[in-house]
Amino acid sequence: MSETETPAERAGRVVKDEAILDLSHLTEPGQLAAISRIEDVAVVIVPQALAGAYAAITTTDVASTLYVPSGVNVRLQTGSLVVGGDGLGADNDVLVVIGLLLITSPVTGPVPKRIYVVGSVLAPSGSEQALGQALAGGTGGVSYYQYTDGQQVKVLSGQVKLSPAVLANTAGRADDILVVAGQVVVTGEVTSVGYGMALIAGQLAAPAASRDVLEPAIQTQGQVTWYEGANPRVFNGDASIGGDFLRLLPAPTALVVLGDLTLEETVTEDALQEKVTGLAVFGDVIAPAGLIGVVQFLATDVFGDIMTSDQARARAGDGPDGSGS
Numbered sequence: 001m002s003e004t005e006t007p008a009e010r011a012g013r014v015v016k017d018e019a020i021l022d023l024s025h026l027t028e029p030g031q032l033a034a035i036s037r038i039e040d041v042a043v044v045i046v047p048q049a050l051a052g053a054y055a056a057i058t059t060t061d062v063a064s065t066l067y068v069p070s071g072v073n074v075r076l077q078t079g080s081l082v083v084g085g086d087g088l089g090a091d092n093d094v095l096v097v098i099g100l101l102l103i104t105s106p107v108t109g110p111v112p113k114r115i116y117v118v119g120s121v122l123a124p125s126g127s128e129q130a131l132g133q134a135l136a137g138g139t140g141g142v143s144y145y146q147y148t149d150g151q152q153v154k155v156l157s158g159q160v161k162l163s164p165a166v167l168a169n170t171a172g173r174a175d176d177i178l179v180v181a182g183q184v185v186v187t188g189e190v191t192s193v194g195y196g197m198a199l200i201a202g203q204l205a206a207p208a209a210s211r212d213v214l215e216p217a218i219q220t221q222g223q224v225t226w227y228e229g230a231n232p233r234v235f236n237g238d239a240s241i242g243g244d245f246l247r248l249l250p251a252p253t254a255l256v257v258l259g260d261l262t263l264e265e266t267v268t269e270d271a272l273q274e275k276v277t278g279l280a281v282f283g284d285v286i287a288p289a290g291l292i293g294v295v296q297f298l299a300t301d302v303f304g305d306i307m308t309s310d311q312a313r314a315r316a317g318d319g320p321d322g323s324g325s
Contacts, residue, residue: 012036020098021045024074029053038062043098043118045074064139066116068094075112080157080181085127088112100181100201104153107131120201120221122179141221145177145197153177159236159258162186169194183258183282185234186210193217200224203282203303205232205256225280225301227254238283240264246271254278260304263287269294286312 015021016039024045026032032053038044039060046054049070059065068074072094080100086109089095093112099119107127115134123131124147135142152172156162160180167190169176175196183203190210198218206214208226233249238259243266252275255261260283263272267287272294279285279295284304287295295306307315 014039016040019043020076020078022074022076023047023050023054024068024094026050027070032057045076045096064118066096066118068096068116069113072113080155082153082155085109085124088115100155100157100179102153102155102179103127103131106147120181120199122177122199140201143197143199143219143221146175148175151175151177151196153179155179155181157181159183160185161234164188164190167193167195167198183236185232185256185258186214187231189230190214203258205234205280205282223282223301223303225256225282225303227256227280227300228278229254232256232280235259235261238262242266243268243271246275249275251275252277254280254300257281257283260284260286263291263295265309267291272298284312 012034014037015035019042021038021041021044023032024047026047029050032050035057037058042063044062044065046065046067047070048067051067072092074094074096075089077097078099080102081097082102082104085103085105085107088107088109089112090110091113094114095112097117097119101117101119101121103123106124107130111130111134113134114136116136118139120140121135121142123144125144128144154176160182162184172194174194178195178198181201184200186206189207190213193213200218201221203222204220204224205227207230208228209230211226232254235257239257240262242264246267254277261281263286265288269291272291276298278300279298279302280300281302281304285295285302285306286309289308292306292308299306
């Protein structure tokens with residue numbers, strides 16, 4: 001590279017829009033030289049010996065970089081991994097979990113050289129010493145629960161609705177464990193939680209009326225919002241709402257959007273106030289300029305930005321109309 005050449009100008013392949021970029025199999029700096037730029041990648045796995053060569057690559061919007069020892073067997077798990085304490089791996093393994101690592105019994109077997117978790121870890125009490133030597137470099141929380149023989153561990157993942165009956169666990173034991181990883185909406189009035197531990201890892205929307213019951217009984221790792229009413233209208237992903245939707249909505253209702261919410265030009269301020277009791281949005285809200293005030297008023301929580309339609313178009317492009325001009 002010449003004195004005037006920057007890493008961004010280096011010839012090579014551009015890697016972008018990938019969830020995981022696993023470079024752990026590479027052994028020589030020259031192999032990384034083939035990559036000029038890495039963009040919009042959630043997790044990059046790099047051998048420690050090649051950290052200097054990796055630093056020469058321009059990176060943009062890389063959420064997490066994990067450096068692993070050289071010459072090890074990298075085991076990569078995307079999503080929830082549920083495993084007993086006697087089956088975590090061999091001494092020469094490196095375990096990488098992108099999601100939830102749930103250990104269902106005390107750690108008694110061999111432990112991998114390193115464990116990296118981009119997400120949450122839940123393990124039995126008494127495993128702290130064994131796991132503490134291996135856990136390194138991940139992001140997220142580590143929780144320990146009281147283990148007893150015969151207890152059930154229920155794992156739910158993805159986009160999940162929880163009813164009061166599921167949370168009550170009337171057919172189970174008081175020391176059972178509930179683990180939910182993903183986007184969770186609790187519907188209905190919750191009067192009891194029948195689990196010794198309930199862990200929500202991800203995004204949780206639950207009724208405000210049940211907050212006094214739920215908050216002491218559950219552990220949350222992520223974003224939490226409390227909506228008004230017992231049965232919200234839930235959108236699993238981005239949603240675009242027009243005037244016809246509000247006209248057909250039978251009663252004032254809370255809206256929970258597990259993505260971005262767009263309000264169309266046909267939506268009026270009167271209809272929005274009449275039919276929507278609250279907005280809980282785990283993304284951005286895009287609305288005509290005249291509705292921004294009422295959106296701000298109705299928003300219980302918005303975990304993104306509230307912006308006008310013009311601002312959204314400008315963000316998507318270079319020019320004020322989003323055309324790039």
